[in-house]
Amino acid sequence: MKPTRRWWIALAIGAVSGILPASISTSTEPPVIVFAAASLKNALDDAVTAWSKETGKVAKMSYAASSALAKQIEAGAPADLYFSADLDWMDYAEKKAALRPGTRSNILRNALVLIAPKDKPEAIALTPGLDLVGRLGGGRLAVANVDAVPAGKYGKAALETVGAWSGVKDKLAQAENVRAALLLVARGEAPLGIVYATDAVSDPSVRVVGTFPANSHPPVIYPLAVTKESTNPDAVSLLAYLRSAPARVFFERQGFTVIGAENRT
Secondary structure (H helix, E strand, C coil): CCCCHHHHHHHHHHHHHHHCCCCCCCCCCCEEEEEEEHHHHHHHHHHHHHHHHHHCCCCEEEEECEEEEHHHHHCCCCCCCCEECHHHHHHHHHHHEEEEECEEEEEEEEEEEEECCCCCCCCCCCCCCCCCCHCCCCEEEEEEECCCCHHHHHHHHHHHHHCCHHCCCCEEEEEHHHHHHHHHHHHHCCCEEEEEHHHHHHHEEEEEEEEHHHCCCEEEEEEEEECCCCCCCHHHHHHHHHHHHHHHHHHHHCCECCCCHHHCC
């Protein structure tokens, strides 16, 4: 197969970002371009590496906030798969006719946690009446953008449920995605942050000091789909692998809950 226009676009994007398709020097097959939520990075990198070793196929990953990725796909970015961190942005892409019909399914669940630097081990009860402002000690709460990014939206909902939102809404350090919020706490630039449980596992510089009750925010569900404009036949192969039993281990190792086939839509 000869490299296509989408392949060269992907190569140009990779050159700018510093992330290039694996085995680019030897493979003439265009890579499967995956647009995925930033919180998926560790587990998805491992799963895609295993798929590549098994099939000899190549994939290129682009991680960012689900909101930004959905907008890029709408604008014509050359993605083959879209792996979102919430249902709303997948719904958005579907309403924009940006997905291939019949390929969408819910793959994973996650939990929402409050983190602090690793040398701050004191647990915080995330219950009504929480004085989060006092816990911040004059600092700011690191969180993904609360108006658009899934982790930020979940975080705002959880804070509203426990009655802490009004006190901290003007004391936020809002980041472009959840991994950027994680980094603010890991670097000690914020005393506390709200991320997914899987993000906390990925960075030994932070520790979980509280887990938000599951009923304090909408369920954190990760849907996956092939994009409407994808012409790469390997996209379906990768999607099938990510739904398979062999891929389960990579997600569960990172702390995700894998949704059973009977619950997928």
